[in-house]
Amino acid sequence: xxxxxxxxxxxxxxxxxxxxxxxxxxxxxxxxxxxxxxxxxxxxxxxxxxxxxxxxxxxxxxxxxxxxxxxxxxxxxxxxxxxxxxxxxxxxxxxx
Numbered sequence: 001x002x003x004x005x006x007x008x009x010x011x012x013x014x015x016x017x018x019x020x021x022x023x024x025x026x027x028x029x030x031x032x033x034x035x036x037x038x039x040x041x042x043x044x045x046x047x048x049x050x051x052x053x054x055x056x057x058x059x060x061x062x063x064x065x066x067x068x069x070x071x072x073x074x075x076x077x078x079x080x081x082x083x084x085x086x087x088x089x090x091x092x093x094x095x096x
Contacts, residue, residue, distance in 0.1 A: 013062070016062060030045070046088065046092045046093075048084065048085060048088055051085070051087075061084075064079075064083055067083075069083060
């Protein structure tokens, strides 16, 4: 891959990250009142957001080891779900 091609790919990835961040900024989060009601009713709220963020730059991770984690701006790939959500659910949920 030439330097120009690599720069184009890097810029495309940065643009994708910016789009994802803008989308999330518009629709991110559950109102604190809703969380309180869920907890009062005996429910549990699992926040997956930290799992989607790079720990160093706090940007959304869109690929891991060359594998796409998102199918589109709203849906994870199977690999994305296995990489991000499966470990979270295993840590957070117990079946009795």
